[in-house]
Amino acid sequence: MTDTAMTDTAMELRVARLDAIPPGEGRTFGVLGEKLAIFRTREGRVLAVQAECPHRGGPLADGLVGGTTVICPLHGWKFDLSTGDAIMGDCGLRKYPVRVDTEGHIFISFEDAAPGAAATSD
Amino acid sequence: MSVQNTKQKLVVIGNGMAGARTVEEILSRGGGEQYDITMFGEEPYGNYNRIMLSSVLEGSSQADDIYLNPLDWYERNNVTLHTGKRAAGILRRAKQVFDEDGKAETYDKLIIATGSRAFIPAIEGVKMLGGGFKPGVFVFRTLDDCRWISEYTAGKKSAAVIGGGLLGLEAARGLQKFGLDVHIVHRGSHLMGMQLDPGAGAILKTDMEKLGVRVHLKKDTRTILGEDRVLGLRFSDDTTLECDMIVLSAGITPNWEIAAGCGLTTQRGIVVDDQMRSPDDRDIYAVGECAEHRGEVYGLVAPLWEQAKVLADHITGRNPKAAYHGSKVATKLKVMGVEVASMGIIEPEQPEDEVVQFSEPKKGTYKKLIIREGRLVGAILLGDIGKAPYLMQAFDRNTPLPEERLRLLFDIGDPPKQITFTEMSADTQVCNCNGVSKGAIVACVNAGKRSPKAVMDSTRAGMGCGSCKSMVKDIVEWACGGDLEEDPSVHYFVPGVPLSKPDLIHAIRQHNLKSVSAVFHYLAGGKEDALSKPGLASLLKTLWKAEYEDERDARFINDRVHANIQKDGTFSVIPQIAGGITNPAQLRRIADVAEKYKVPLVKLTGGQRIDLVGVKKEDLPSVWRDLDMPSGYAYGKSYRTCKSCIGSDYCRFGLGDSISLALRIEDRFKGLDSPHKMKLATAGCPRNCSEAMVKDVGAVAVEGGKWEIYVGGAAGASVRKGDILCVVDSENDVLKFMGRFIQYYRENGKYLERTYGFIERLGIAKVRAVVVDDSEGIAERLDQDMAESVAAYRDPWKEAYMPATANQFASMLQVLP
Structure with a gap:
């Protein structure tokens, strides 16, 4: 079994087993010097975004999740985890592509995640 | 492969509210792509809200609460911050700024935002021979001042504040919280001479005295008594006042010296044009309390925000024609619990100026408007300032006032809101915390949001300090015409389940729902709502006690x-x-x-x-x-x-x-x-x-x-x-x-x-x-x-021995590739 896979555009890395994250919650992971929050929704979706809230750096993995919405525990900024968009707040989240294999391993793709996704300038 | 750095260097002298806000505005216009930004800050902190210092002094806020940008903000935004470093000089020919140690920083563009300092009146005995303040003498401008003042109060009985202006009153409020007898010593004949007329000043004095502050008017301090520490004051009329400490609050002086030192024009402050640029040097800007624009130096934040925007528009090229035309100064504040609003002039200046006035000293209420050619040119409100938002808007936009003057002072019957909001221009900022304009609110209503709550959720208007909520609500009502939807969710126990608390309890019992996910499944069409989870969890636990099926994701992090x-x-x-x-x-x-x-x-x-x-x-x-x-x-x-x-x-x-x-x-x-x-x-x-x-x-x-x-x-x-x-x-x-x-x-x-x-x-x-x-x-x-x-009680800290979920207490799971 390989833990990493390289393609032209992205590197895919196995980061955890599904059961490292309880249903409906998130956990923070440190991967390749980046911090990301990976969530496992109650509907069974696994979604990964940047770990820190763009507002004041709050730990998003500690936030409440409903559907694919997460609420930052510090000041209540809200984001849609499936798109990275802000629902309440000025600035969206960087998203990371996720794949879960049949054995329940979570893989994240790096570099492919468009860095511009987090930056808006309104 | 090497990366060519084509960015220009922007140096900002000053990390106060003006400097930091200007940099924020520049960054929000993409300025981070154009400039490598370096800032000099004299204080060893990030940037904090100086307006809140009095809350820190009185203890209702912690120093931490008033930071606008903590130190890591600078790092995140790639701004180099030299803290605790005073910029000592500018060499314009070499385009360099020197710090105290002689280290140079080269700039392509320079912004001076050095702010102001406390004005030190010429009073005998204010300083010791060596030049420092006599022990017991303080100014009130920085976080360090707050700390020094509060440390000195230990064991002291009384304090005198010299200066009965806005800052002096705030300092007095702070000092009172240390249990001191507080005196305000004021040269003028009434308090807050910049914002109030004698009538309002007299009412404010009575208010202050009711709160236990002793106010001494028309007192010119000549000497600070005490050999090696403060023991009292002597006035020009030879009377004296015993006190253990003194806070000087007699006004501010712009810090213009660094500009004068390199040959830029300075008068009261550093002279700037409508682009906030020095007329002597195309690459040097000044902003905030140190800048003088068309003969005015502003000491309030609102003008500073306006200046920062113009400067940022110009320096980033976002709008090269951006121009600052000066600010109309209006303030609304609370001094020791007394609400005050003041704008424009405080006395009529021309024979045809119309004065509308109401005074009820016993209740501490005072209202005075000065109207010229049907428009508001000045107003003072004390005690009851309910009309302040409307009046400040009319003042700021120079809109014609309704004929019935009484309506300007009081809400009688149904106030004609439509006139106000129709005339209010779309770019008027309604929510000052989150910068939401009337236009943005109206656009949100037009896009289909038809209740105040929906509009607030989507624009964040009213979600900061909350003081504009009622205006946001009024604008939404006005913009909806008759089409306002009452948001039924205000009656729900939690927003995501459309039932009131009694109905919800009934349904939970009827369907035997013991977990939060079961409630969403049966009572909310399967749609989970994050914000509703903790409320449901609390209710279910109350109803089912030991039988409650605990789902940890329903809890707020604190309870997890x-x-x-x-x-x-x-x-x-x-x-x-x-x-x-x-x-x-x-x-x-x-x-x-x-x-x-x-x-x-x-x-x-x-x-x-x-x-x-x-x-x-x-x-x-x-x-x-x-x-x-x-x-x-x-x-x-x-x-x-x-x-x-x-x-x-x-x-x-x-x-x-x-x-x-x-x-x-x-x-x-x-x-x-x-x-x-x-x-x-x-x-x-x-x-x-x-x-x-x-x-x-x-x-x-x-x-x-x-x-x-x-x-x-x-x-x-x-x-x-x-x-x-x-x-x-x-x-x-x-x-x-x-x-x-x-x-x-x-x-x-x-x-x-x-x-x-x-x-x-x-x-x-x-x-x-x-x-x-x-x-x-x-x-x-x-x-x-x-x-x-x-x-059903169980000590949750027992989970130390048996965690409830996977990685319950991990702040970060390190993945090794």
């Missing part, structure tokens, strides 16, 4: 890890210390834990407990194990604690054993979930040292072996004396009626409704009838449910 999250993602740990009673062994253990885990802050709480602040999430289980004490529940929407006074064992006034009662209360109710937090106290006599009368639930011993039970008290964001629920003659009865009241509140309180809101909504008569007189025949059932809830 049984500690209170802090702004940096660490946690605060407060062990149970019932009744505030501890012992040397326990204290030693707490001290050991604090040392072992390098706890950055150990703090006594208001609830007579000890708070270990800044504990890392992954350390929580071992901290609890080492403490070997139960959770104090200082994080939940639940029973928190029961304070107690010394009681009858030692106190010579004690009538009842408040300590023993507090221990029994804590033992019975610890950890109970409730609609909101519950803070309790017991007092051994009516002197009420433990403040039991302003607690959610309190017991006060009175003569004859009796206890008064108080409910619905508050002394936080709201202050309310509790109502007496009943008077009983045994500790057992205290526990019984307290328990019955708490259970009734748990079942009938709205989520996040404190007991004071609950009591005011239902009325104490109704609550007393149900809880004491059993008017609904449910008393026995309430007691029974309470007993079951008590029995």
